[in-house]
Amino acid sequence: MSDLLNNILVKPSQNKTTQPLPAVKLDLNTQTKIQPLNPKGRMLKSQLFGSPVEYVKDMGKDIVNIKNGAKGKANDHELGRMNDLAMKTGSLALATYLFVKNPLKLKKTMEFVGFGTFFAAMALWPKLAIQSPLKARTGVDIHQRYQDSYGRKKMFFQDPQYIPWDLVSKEELNKMGDRLNIPKDIKNRDEVIKQKAQKLAVQGNTLWMLTAGFATPLISALSCNLAERAILPLQEKMAIDKTQTMIKDPSKFAPDFKNNEGKKALKSFLENNANQPMTKDMAEQIARSMQLDCQLGMKDAVVKDLLANAAPVAKPINDGFVQTLFSQNSKIFVNNQVKLEDLQAYIKTQGENFTINKENINLFIDNFTEFLIKNKKKSELEKQVGSIMENLSKTEGATAQLLKNGVVDKDAIKALVDNNQKIFKENNISCNSLINYVKNMIKEEQVLDFTINKENLSEFFAKNQSVNVNEKLVLQSQIGEKLSKLVERHNLPKVESISEIAEKMFGKIDEMASQKKVIDKFIKVRVGDEAETFIANQWGRVNKEFIKAIGITNKDLRIARDGGAATSKLIADKLAALAKDEDKYAKAMEKVAKEIAKYDDVLSEKFDSDLNSAIDELMDENRKKFAETNFENLKALINEDKAGSLKHGLKLATADRVLGARASFYRMIQTMDLFKRIENNAKTSPLDVLKEIDFAAVSSKKDITSRDLLRLLKGEFVDLGEDGYKNLKAKIEKSFGFEYNADEALNEYDTLLNKVHPGKAAWLRGQIKVLSKEDMTALVKKEMGDVGNPGLEKEIIEKWRCYAGDSINCRKSLISALEMLSNSSVMDMKMSPEVINSLKDELKTAIKTNLDDLAKQGLLDKAKKTLLEYKITDHTEKLNDIGPKAYAAVMKMLFRSDFDPSTDGVINYVSESSISKSLSKNIENYKNDFIDKIANWEYWYKKAHKLDGTTGSLDGLKRHLLVASTNVDMVKQTASSLYNTNKWLKMFGGGFMGLVGVTLVSELFLGKMKKEDVYAGDKK
């Protein structure tokens, strides 16, 4: 308003024309001239999805609104619209944060997908589930939008109390009425139409509010679930393609991988520690500050090279050194009565710029200890000299004049020495040395007369006294080591001397490391030990394909995810069923093999060669670069080309990862094939290997003891399976005359229990089946109190043991029966000739007749379990509980016999049609490797268990990789996640479908009007 006024009031004065204003003719008939503006409101075209241009325009408006709002200039409509944009901005900020926070690529992407789907769901649900169906049924678009005269877009039915019906023409209203089935002949038809439309809108909007809370998160979550499946392979392919380009020229992409943090950290560390001595510890700290991607001795080499480039230099001894020396050895100095000043004075006598180095350090220590000892004796010496002088004055005939006119008075000297013998001896000074001293006077000092006095006597003593060797050695050992360490430290160069070299070294290493990181990325994307890599994804895909192909249904997943014996049985049953149908089997095998072949396609020979050539190139290139430097250790590290070297380490790590998954996959193919071969056994006989088992070894034995039998039964011979043991047990019992009747034992037991605790017997019998021996003992005691009769108690438990053994497992019961025999000292008892003979006969017959089959079955069980369940540890334990021959038979059956023809056909076909064409060859290699590393593995526990009798090559890690994951484990993992996803989908997918159903059905009831309301106008 004020703007308007300003315009009117100000403009004329600005008008520079001098012409008078034209006279305005006022027409007072305002009714014709002054009218409200024509309304400009209009209905907007009804459409499900707004155009993107509109969307961007509206968003632009919203941004302007916020800008205006911040200045305090926005109206209600504008403020109301802000929320939408603010919510999107906040959510986008959150998605960005979570994107950065999440380490996994897929999860990163999903943050944005989640953001998108949530808002999409929020917008789409009312459109698709409410607006459109209602419009289809009634013709009323409850979310119809219109633009008001100010250009603001609003919902037509937004406020039921204010619906701008003016915008709807009479014609349109009538059409609406027709669609709404409003009778044509009523009086106030228009009103009724409006009422019904309004009612529909209110009901529809309420339904929207009630359902949106369920629908939005559900749609978002469900679509994320779907999107994840689509995005994962896409992302994987992009990463693989990208790194494939990178590996061709690592140096081009290396700058992105430079270790700038390490560079910064190193620089600041060097600056902060510039004045520190360059010790080994310091070198390690410097190496650490470089934040190297330390691989195979890199850090050691850096430390060594840093130290080598910082050789110690002898430096002049300074005050600081003297003070440290003094404070470090203060005790010794106090003992020797040396003060700091004395020490300083002594060092000064060594001359200006005196240095200690490796060469002169021993001499210095020698002199220094002497100085210390002499210093200690100084005061003592004073006393001694005093007493000599005193003696001299007292003694008659002795004279102080030892040299007179160039003649040495030897007698006087002798007298002097004799009179003070004790002192001279203490100082290790002979008479001759005094004579020599005096003689020297003539030579050196050109003195012809020499009279002894306190000063020169002291000087003489100081010069000629000799130090006690032992005392000197002790002192040397006390101070020597510390002194040499101090010297070493004193002579160490400072960190600043190495700074430039360290930075240069870092630069060289980083150049190499950043290239290596490009290669690492290439490796990581394919076989990295983390989620979302090719190997991890393919692992899941093969497992899924296997589960699907062998016919594990969604219902079976519950058992499949368990991972125990039940899962094993489930897989076995499915495979056995599959093997019966040739076509189905071939199809299943093809599916599984094709998925496995994809693994070989990516991790093919090309992968190996690309990788190896990149590594070779990297090492070669850097070998040249490092050749110019004097980093000998680093050079050696890079030049090395043998097992355990940096180069080999890089190559090997990948190979191991590839093998681990590959072996797990091939194990699946083998299992499928084994079941097929077993199925086909009726026609061909791949199990001929069994014939090699020497059953005669047992039957021909002369003296059979009960121990032999025990061993036989414990499985050193062959796993007979449950039924086999039952039969054998019966025969043995008969032969031994040891009747073992479960019913009888039970009756006996009951009688016993009843004796002790009438009425409890039946209950206890029920408990027996589930309790262990220890628990049972405790239970018996608890329930019956202390029986009070140890003999009886033992009897109960023993009887129970017998009974329980039988009820749990026939084999166990037989073993326990034999063990009972051993308790009763029958164990090593030779059987009577009759018994042996009868037993031999029985055994022979048994083996020849039904045991043969049973033995086969037992071996087949082992073979199945070997693939389905056995881990590496089971190869040492469970597989060895069968005899060596049986072991060899199983191994041969699995790893040395040909595939079933149908398997072979499929594998060859898949192999040929794959890119790498390597599947069948790889399987063959794998089998041979397995025989070498596992089947011929010499294990201390059972040395004889080898396929060929030769000893295979030893490689612990490879052994683990070859045995790989069991079928059961693989199925378990994937089944578990499939089960979870299914369960979740069932719950929420079902919930969502229910919601859609309820919403759509309830829409059928919307807009119903009572007849009396429709005809209300007519009644009046």
Add this chain to the structure above:
Amino acid sequence: MIKPIGSLNYNIQGKSMSFGNAEAEKEKFVNDGLLLLKERECNPATTSMRIGVDKFQNAISVYPIKGLKGSRNANFYEFLTMGMVPYSIGSLTLMAIFNSASKFFQPDEAKKASKLGRSMALGVIFYGIAKNISKKLIELPIKSKYGVDVNLPYKKIVNELPESVNDKDLISYEYHKAFESVDFPRWDLLYDSKYYGDGKNSYYDHVAKKMGLGTNLTDSDQIVKPKIKELITKSRTFTTVSSYFWAAVGVGIAMQDPWERLGNLKSDLPFKYRLRHPFVNFDPMKNISSFASAFLDSCKEFVQGGPLKNKAAGIAGKALLFSAIGVTLLGNIATLVDFKKRKSDKAAAAPIIDDAKAKVVC
């Protein structure tokens, strides 16, 4: 709109909305609106809470029924209030999506799933708390500096149309805010406010004084109204934008690892047992302190990047937090600092027509 009350036999829809005694209520019905100024001044939190509870009760009971029936009395206020429903159901659904299936999972996977589930559930809760509380960071300073309560509520009594022939004097309540609309604030309700003393303009005098526009103004309302309008617009803009940033911060904090420490929130004891012994294993102090420590560590991790020292996450966390703080501070500056500047603009704002000068009308 305003209808005379025909009889005292009120048929009140949604009885739960009223509080206070019945006699006093009857008195108030004659007024179109009832400003809750005193209640807000004395107990701001509880008043808002009571209104919130009332609105929520209606949003889940009365309004949906009215809406589904397609009542002629259903209005935009009710539709907006029903907006609480998708918010609450959505929050619960979101929690359920990440939590309820895990009970069918294998134990180790259930553990992993429940970790994520807990983060999501906490995220939903923190989202709501942070979004709402953060608004106070802008609104409270305005209240303390200018005495303007941007959320000042009033109770509106709506006389409804009869739904059937037998209906008489249908009445329903609505809770609105005096400054709900910046285009048409309920200035009328603010006249004759007894709370700020006698006089028609007591409320406006109070605000003018606090705004430093002087006392004893002849027409304080006219001076203050545009300023309040501006304040409302600004605070609405900044609270809207900042609240979503704070909500994002809330979710970010909920996504950190230290929450794992809280252990299993659900009790392992069977339900029947818990019913009989509700306080077994119940140690509120321990729970509160472990929650507090997990919260503090999560905040730390949010800005530092976590145990794996994810530097980028730390930077992103800081960026998010500082944006939230930044928008809030901008809001404070825009609402609190601007007025002083404007003082110098007084001359510019002076009326174009100087009414002090004598005018001759021809």
